[in-house]
Amino acid sequence: xxxxTDEVLAALALGDPDVDPxxxxxxxxxxxxxxxxxxLASVHGxxxxxxxxRGAHRVDPGPHVWQRILAATGDDVPAAQExxxxxxxxxEGPVEPVASGSSGPSDRPAVPSLAARxxxxxxxxxxxxxxxxxxxxxxxxxxxxxxxxxxxTSESVVATVPLTTLDASKQKExxxxxxxxxxxxxxELRIDTRPMSSGSGYVEVWLINTDGxxxxxxxxxxxxxxxxxxxxxxxxxxxxxxxxxxxxxxDRPQHSGDSIMRGTLPV
Amino acid sequence: xxxxxxxxxxxxxxxxxxxxxxEALASGSRDALSECYRLWxxxxxxxxxxxxxxxxxxxxxxxxxxxxAWQSRGTLRxxxxxxxxxxxxxxxxxxxxEYARRARAMRNSRAVAANTAPGADVEGSDxxxxxxxxxxxxxxxxxxxxxxxxVLNLAYVEDRTQEDIAKQLDLPLGTVKSHMxxxxxxxxxxxxxxxxxxxx
Numbered sequence: 001x002x003x004x005t006d007e008v009l010a011a012l013a014l015g016d017p018d019v020d021p022x023x024x025x026x027x028x029x030x031x032x033x034x035x036x037x038x039x040l041a042s043v044h045g046x047x048x049x050x051x052x053x054r055g056a057h058r059v060d061p062g063p064h065v066w067q068r069i070l071a072a073t074g075d076d077v078p079a080a081q082e083x084x085x086x087x088x089x090x091x092e093g094p095v096e097p098v099a100s101g102s103s104g105p106s107d108r109p110a111v112p113s114l115a116a117r118x119x120x121x122x123x124x125x126x127x128x129x130x131x132x133x134x135x136x137x138x139x140x141x142x143x144x145x146x147x148x149x150x151x152x153t154s155e156s157v158v159a160t161v162p163l164t165t166l167d168a169s170k171q172k173e174x175x176x177x178x179x180x181x182x183x184x185x186x187x188e189l190r191i192d193t194r195p196m197s198s199g200s201g202y203v204e205v206w207l208i209n210t211d212g213x214x215x216x217x218x219x220x221x222x223x224x225x226x227x228x229x230x231x232x233x234x235x236x237x238x239x240x241x242x243x244x245x246x247x248x249x250x251d252r253p254q255h256s257g258d259s260i261m262r263g264t265l266p267v
Numbered sequence: 268x269x270x271x272x273x274x275x276x277x278x279x280x281x282x283x284x285x286x287x288x289x290e291a292l293a294s295g296s297r298d299a300l301s302e303c304y305r306l307w308x309x310x311x312x313x314x315x316x317x318x319x320x321x322x323x324x325x326x327x328x329x330x331x332x333x334x335x336a337w338q339s340r341g342t343l344r345x346x347x348x349x350x351x352x353x354x355x356x357x358x359x360x361x362x363x364x365e366y367a368r369r370a371r372a373m374r375n376s377r378a379v380a381a382n383t384a385p386g387a388d389v390e391g392s393d394x395x396x397x398x399x400x401x402x403x404x405x406x407x408x409x410x411x412x413x414x415x416x417x418v419l420n421l422a423y424v425e426d427r428t429q430e431d432i433a434k435q436l437d438l439p440l441g442t443v444k445s446h447m448x449x450x451x452x453x454x455x456x457x458x459x460x461x462x463x464x465x466x467x
């Protein structure tokens with residue numbers, strides 16, 4: 001039999017009892033039609049779920065968000081073109097505009113100034129970061145202690161992570177130490193591994209982004225111990241997975257895909 | 268309700284000038300960016316706010332989406348439906364990134380302590396998708412023509428039976444059923460369109 005019409009598919013998804021039995025039977029046994037019904041039923045389900053949400057699905061971001069977008073994309077748009085320019089506030093330029101709640105007619109609730117917002121954010125963030133950094137440091141020290149002799153961890157060690165094989169055994173083959181102050185430039189990564197064979201090639205050290213796509217090469221590891229500078233901001237950008245790979249002298253400068261060990265630095 | 272007029276304005280203008288707007292943005296017009304923000308900024312913000320539960324994070328995401336849209340405007344392939352789908356695609360990814368970042372922040376501190384290497388994954392991405400879909404459905408229902416919009420609103424928001432709706436709107440029951448079915452089909456199409464902005 002031929003496929004049922006879209007309207008019948010929708011009726012089935014809506015649980016309409018009056019659907020022709022032959023149509024119903026077809027839709028239940030035909031893989032294509034039953035897939036369609038399931039898809040429509042999920043839209044139906046989402047609509048029912050959403051019915052409980054009384055909140056608006058459109059939310060006014062407020063004029064300061066547009067000002068931040070302007071600041072981040074350049075400053076060549078006159079303030080008159082600000083889409084939400086109902087309050088007549090002006091855009092000062094590419095630097096953070098000194099928006100103030102008192103500028104312009106105030107028939108709308110005062111928006112906190114960008115500076116105040118920034119300040120608020122930063123204090124919240126830095127508090128949070130400080131907490132995390134302290135926790136990481138503590139964990140780093142604890143792991144470090146477990147790994148090496150006590151006292152060998154220097155004050156500048158921000159974090160220590162084990163480097164393990166990628167197979168299920170997760171055998172520990174080495175250690176990566178992040179040196180320097182968290183959040184500042186000039187961080188370094190010290191790699192310390194068991195002796196390993198690189199065959200006819202060499203071992204390369206990478207920082208892989210947690211998005212699984214981007215990576216930076218830190219350099220070549222000869223021997224079992226070396227320290228590499230970490231590009232500024234790399235960790236904040238998500239390049240937190242330390243990876244050692246076996247590379248050949250070939251025409252492919254990118255990662256060979258042959259990872260020997262990995263570890264993930266705390267953010 | 269200013270929201271209603273906003274949507275209606277968005278409605279007429281998106282159908283009229285969506286292609287021209289997409290072309291203008293792709294060719295680097297700041298006016299076009301401003302117009303996009305006016306039309307879809309609240310929608311992007313709504314998606315972010317709903318997904319992240321924090322106004323500040325939602326504002327950050329909204330900012331990122333439009334900055335990113337500006338920076339990658341060269342990748343936009345202008346068509347009548349391209350712009351909102353494209354912006355929503357960017358919003359989806361930014362929200363998913365933020366979810367992943369939050370999950371990672373939690374997991375990393377645990378993982379280091381537990382001496383295990385965390386794998387890269389995107390926990391909660393399905394939850395994000397559902398939330399985004401629901402917001403898009405709200406938007407799509409609002410854009411249905413009458414009386415379909417009212418029929419669906421009565422059925423879903425007010426949970427009324429089809430017989431009830433027929434009586435209230437003074438429509439034959441068959442017409443109400445037909446609006447429900449076609450409405451559902453139409454909403455599915457809209458939702459699928461919202462997914463077209465999948466990759467950048």
